Amino acid sequence: MVSSTNHFSDIQNHWAKIFIDGLVERAVISGFPDRTFRPNTNLTRAQFAAIVSKAFPIPDKRPYIPFIDVPATHWAAAAIETAFKRGFISGYPDKLFKPENMITRTEALVALVSGIFGANAAPTTNLILSNIYQDSTEIPNYAKSAIVLATQSEIVVNYPNLNLLNPAGNATRADVVAWVYQALVHLKRAPQIYSQYIIVLSKVPRPTVSVSHQREFRGVWITSVWNIDWPFSNKLSAEQQKIELLRILDRLQEMNFNAIILQLRPAGDALYPSELEPWSAWLTGTPGKPPQPYYDPLTFAITESHKRNIEFHAWFNPYRAKVSTKTPANVSPHLSVTNPECVYQWGDEMWMDPGISLVQDKTYNVILDVVKRYDIDGVHFDDYFYPYPIARQQFPDSKTYNSYRARGGQMSLGDWRRENVNKLVKRLGEGIRSTKPNVKFGISPFGIYRPGQPPQSRGLDAYETLYADAKKWLESGWVDYLNPQLYWRIDQTAQSYPVLLQWWLQNNPQNRHIYPGNNLGRLDGDKWTVNEINKQIEITRNSQKNLALGNVFFSMKAFSENRQQIYDNFKSTTYAKPALVPAMPWQNGTPPPPPTGIEVKKVGNSNVLQWKNPANQNIRSWTLYQNNGNNWNLIKILNADTVQVAVGTGVYALCAVSIMAVESVGVFIEI
Numbered sequence: 001m002v003s004s005t006n007h008f009s010d011i012q013n014h015w016a017k018i019f020i021d022g023l024v025e026r027a028v029i030s031g032f033p034d035r036t037f038r039p040n041t042n043l044t045r046a047q048f049a050a051i052v053s054k055a056f057p058i059p060d061k062r063p064y065i066p067f068i069d070v071p072a073t074h075w076a077a078a079a080i081e082t083a084f085k086r087g088f089i090s091g092y093p094d095k096l097f098k099p100e101n102m103i104t105r106t107e108a109l110v111a112l113v114s115g116i117f118g119a120n121a122a123p124t125t126n127l128i129l130s131n132i133y134q135d136s137t138e139i140p141n142y143a144k145s146a147i148v149l150a151t152q153s154e155i156v157v158n159y160p161n162l163n164l165l166n167p168a169g170n171a172t173r174a175d176v177v178a179w180v181y182q183a184l185v186h187l188k189r190a191p192q193i194y195s196q197y198i199i200v201l202s203k204v205p206r207p208t209v210s211v212s213h214q215r216e217f218r219g220v221w222i223t224s225v226w227n228i229d230w231p232f233s234n235k236l237s238a239e240q241q242k243i244e245l246l247r248i249l250d251r252l253q254e255m256n257f258n259a260i261i262l263q264l265r266p267a268g269d270a271l272y273p274s275e276l277e278p279w280s281a282w283l284t285g286t287p288g289k290p291p292q293p294y295y296d297p298l299t300f301a302i303t304e305s306h307k308r309n310i311e312f313h314a315w316f317n318p319y320r321a322k323v324s325t326k327t328p329a330n331v332s333p334h335l336s337v338t339n340p341e342c343v344y345q346w347g348d349e350m351w352m353d354p355g356i357s358l359v360q361d362k363t364y365n366v367i368l369d370v371v372k373r374y375d376i377d378g379v380h381f382d383d384y385f386y387p388y389p390i391a392r393q394q395f396p397d398s399k400t401y402n403s404y405r406a407r408g409g410q411m412s413l414g415d416w417r418r419e420n421v422n423k424l425v426k427r428l429g430e431g432i433r434s435t436k437p438n439v440k441f442g443i444s445p446f447g448i449y450r451p452g453q454p455p456q457s458r459g460l461d462a463y464e465t466l467y468a469d470a471k472k473w474l475e476s477g478w479v480d481y482l483n484p485q486l487y488w489r490i491d492q493t494a495q496s497y498p499v500l501l502q503w504w505l506q507n508n509p510q511n512r513h514i515y516p517g518n519n520l521g522r523l524d525g526d527k528w529t530v531n532e533i534n535k536q537i538e539i540t541r542n543s544q545k546n547l548a549l550g551n552v553f554f555s556m557k558a559f560s561e562n563r564q565q566i567y568d569n570f571k572s573t574t575y576a577k578p579a580l581v582p583a584m585p586w587q588n589g590t591p592p593p594p595p596t597g598i599e600v601k602k603v604g605n606s607n608v609l610q611w612k613n614p615a616n617q618n619i620r621s622w623t624l625y626q627n628n629g630n631n632w633n634l635i636k637i638l639n640a641d642t643v644q645v646a647v648g649t650g651v652y653a654l655c656a657v658s659i660m661a662v663e664s665v666g667v668f669i670e671i
Helices: 017-025 045-055 077-085 105-117 141-152 173-186 238-254 297-307 357-373 398-406 413-435 470-476 497-506 530-541 556-561 563-574
Strands: 217-222 259-265 311-316 320-322 343-346 349-352 378-381 440-443 517-519 550-554 599-603 606-610 619-628 631-639 644-647 651-658 666-670
Touching: 017 173, 045 077, 045 105, 045 173, 105 141, 105 173, 217 311, 217 556, 238 297, 238 556, 259 297, 259 378, 297 311, 311 357, 349 357, 357 378, 357 413, 378 413, 398 413, 413 440, 413 470, 497 530, 517 530, 530 550, 530 563, 550 556, 556 563
Parallel strands: 217 259, 217 550, 259 311, 311 378, 378 440, 517 550
Antiparallel strands: 320 349, 343 349, 599 606, 606 644, 619 631, 619 651, 651 666
């Protein structure tokens, strides 16, 4: 027989070597004449009896009852008798021991527990096996109490997966050696050793499960110009502004919205501190005047949105310089003051010239400044590029266009204007991705690309009048999402909501997301009803496979007023269940690590599920699922700072969610 593991040729890199060494030193086990240990060989019931009879010299618990298939001449007869007397192993009802049968992993663990603790010993904790072992349902009922005892006593060693017990599998020599050694550690007859495969309740990861739900972008435009949505007046104090914004965000959270698009640059101004543009008069009533007492509205809005698991998309108007001559005069560093030659009067408005490089640079730099300084989730443009037409007037950019022609330019006026817009869109898409890859870039173009596309459509030609080639942006993948403003009813033949939506979906070769825009401004209970809006949402949902993945509503005012009870309807029915925004595969977001340190504690009559806060900047929120028969249902989305939640009894899964809306696997929890 071999007495030293140094001579075993087959265990030098084996996971169980340290346990084998420990039992060899105690003369409990030995190898084979050919100097092998054969750790992966299955163990017979007789061999198991031989090991435990040597390993545990404890008093007898019962008299021996001979087995008819274990004659006195059997090589393990004495060991089987000893193991039986000490309570480690029993036979079958017909007085058979079946010594040559392989012992299963369940049988071996039950035998160890019976010998060490007694056949009727009860666990000292409320350990739920499914929280440790993914295959706990395969553990026979008779063995569950013993497996709990073995687990809480750190006897169980699982290779290669801590969470897989494989209860019906045959025990190997390595398995049994490891368990026997750990039993000796529990009895304080052997020193503790380290192995990553020992089940230590405070360290072992819980089982994981794949869970998911139907994602849906649920957004709303919050308009600052003309104080339409927020702030509802430019005479509010800073504290009143905060209260009003919180009221809006709370209302959206109650309706399970997950995104806002807040207008930060209505007309070359800023609703946040900027060295590039003046404070907006829509905030304080006076251009260039900060809020009093001072605070940063953008930081406040982002922080409070994220607390409520709402994405923040920053809405910029790229070229508008003033919405009305009746509003206060612009002040430096507004472009109309620093570079008046770049800005033109257009009806009652003022408009920057998109063909001038300085204008393009200014817009680009303003937006990238926000991307760099703030934790925004998206950059957003609406439908204003070149201005909407005024009858019998031409946009006064002839000087810029003639200069382009004088330098050898060959494009027509229309193509040149479109190219000016295209250059900014492409440049911004690239700049945002290279600066912060998690920040999305989206545009909400006019809902009709061109009359006749699709064939029955009629209306404004955005391609020819606004010089917005939204189809090109989509086909080129310059944007991450589009919100075509489908502000018409389903039954309007020339601008039918479903017909227009299908056209946009059919012109999306880069598989970008489409979140159509819906018009709440006309809700009157007559032709425009909440039922009409819900039907439009249903049409969108029915096109999910074609990447119609949500809706955006114009504007917040209808929800704030609960116009036609739309707030009540959305809260109770339309968006009754929570949802994450859709993840964007091309952003290459990786799943965050799953939650750790999960515990369930009793607080009064309630169960409180707790976990660790990893202070991981990549984690935006947590999702909690509950199992209902064969289905996992998302029941809560919790912000990143939340680390506990009250729950009832049941089966749950907890996931981490990244800032790119990518979920980790779910950690399995049974309560």
